[in-house]
Amino acid sequence: MKVEKISELTTNRMSVYLRCLNELASKGAKTVSSDGLAKQFHLNSAQIRKDLAYFGEFGVRGVGYYVDELREHLKKILGLNTEHCVAIIGAGRLGTALADYYGLTQTNFSVAAMFDADKNKIGNKVGDVEIFDIRDFARVVKKDKINVAVIAVPAPFAQSVLELITKAGIKAVLNFAPIPLKVEGDVKMKTVDLTISLESLSYFLAQPVNSNGKK
Amino acid sequence: MKVEKISELTTNRMSVYLRCLNELASKGAKTVSSDGLAKQFHLNSAQIRKDLAYFGEFGVRGVGYYVDELREHLKKILGLNTEHCVAIIGAGRLGTALADYYGLTQTNFSVAAMFDADKNKIGNKVGDVEIFDIRDFARVVKKDKINVAVIAVPAPFAQSVLELITKAGIKAVLNFAPIPLKVEGDVKMKTVDLTISLESLSYFLAQPVNSNGKK
DNA sequence: TGATGTGAAGCGGTTCACAGCC
DNA sequence: GGCTGTGAACCGCTTCACATCA
Secondary structure (H helix, E strand, C coil), rough: CCCCCCCHHHHHHHHHHHHHHHHHCCCCCCCCCCCCCCCCHHHCCHHHHHHHCCCCCCEEEECEEEEHHEEEHHHHHHCCCCCCCEEEECCCCHHHHHHHHHHHHHHHHHHHHEEEEECCCCCCCCEEEEEEHHHHHHHHHHHCCEEEEEEECCCCHHHHHHHHHHHCCCEEEEEECCCCCCCCHHHHHHHHCCHHHHHHHHHHHCCCCCCCCCC | CCCCCCCCCHHHHHHHHHHHHHHHCCCCCCCCCCHHHHHHHHCCCCHHHHHHHHHCCCCCCCCCCEEHHHHHHHHHHHCCCCCCCEEEEECCCCHHHHHHHHHHCCCCEEEEEEEEEECCCCCCCCCEEEEEEEHHHHHHHHCCCCEEEEEEEHHHHHHHHHHHHCCCCCCCEECCCCCCCCCHHHHEEEEHHHHHHHHHHHHHCCCCCCCCCCC
């Protein structure tokens, strides 16, 4: 185990490993080797070992990893042993879909509040989640101990929403607005940009295919 | 201009550049330098030049790039000069939200059909888009000339849906199922995994913050 | 023997720095 | 003078290969 900076690529994979282990556990597996994991889930065994080794020596030589034990380690590493309270800013189609999506599938994240500027939406509920006036953002964040924000507003409003989020002291942001945003200070933002994904697929479709069927 | 393999990171950025140029054009800019682009949108000027140079010599030394001209080049490179027909598989919350999302914002993509296995949903419409029986997939794909598929079904069904898509001859897939999928043959798949994004944010939140406010 | 943990090699992408051109 | 296009340097991630240990 080394004390060095962990790359985001590694933390992303940690999340994948946890998912794989959950599946193995549900099938009753007690131990698994890095090679076994790699084969089943199309991963690279050396990478699995290296990623895990950043955080500790979880394996047993000649045996592999104990599934349940490693799951617990991963949950702790990923901070999934504590509950996260999520605010969704933007109660349009995307925002409301996300409200349900997280609520249903993610046990460690719960959507505590939604926000919008549209008077017709304020006060309504999406499932159990109330839509608040965006002007009450800081107050509600504080009251409900919200520590994750999701930006689901149209692109032109995204930067100012991000600043609002930053001012409220939230450190983790998931952004769906298709626009480069400037992040200030000690805030982590992840952007999910569907336009980029689609246009990149479009690029692929526009390429001539070789005779062997590969690019 | 070199003849070499273009990385996906580059094509992703091409999409970003196009967006930036669209914004500049709407503000009436006629020319822009790589440095100007970089400064305004928090990019790297050398990378912009290098990315563009993979596809041609679009710039003029001492001047920069002509905005409208470069936009046209980028659209053509990204295959955005032709219409793409999209099928969404899974008419749940996410699928229906996406149906509207694309229809509203993306001019070169149009959602032609949705699919589900739930008899109660089949025949209904989301906006203008009809929900078909998943068993009619191949037929509808052929009839409507669908060339992009979106997987918005629960994880356990995703692999078999992907195989259905592949069999129907579709080459571009956008996957929202949080699970590693095995892609066969000449198919390009992009995965948008919200669980990974969230858990990676959770990891960040779990880290101790240094006194200088940086990691 | 079998699988981990890890130094070293390999590879790909980013950034630098400058020659070349308008 | 200003900005592009690009070889070279740099950097970080991935993969290999093996010493190490149960």
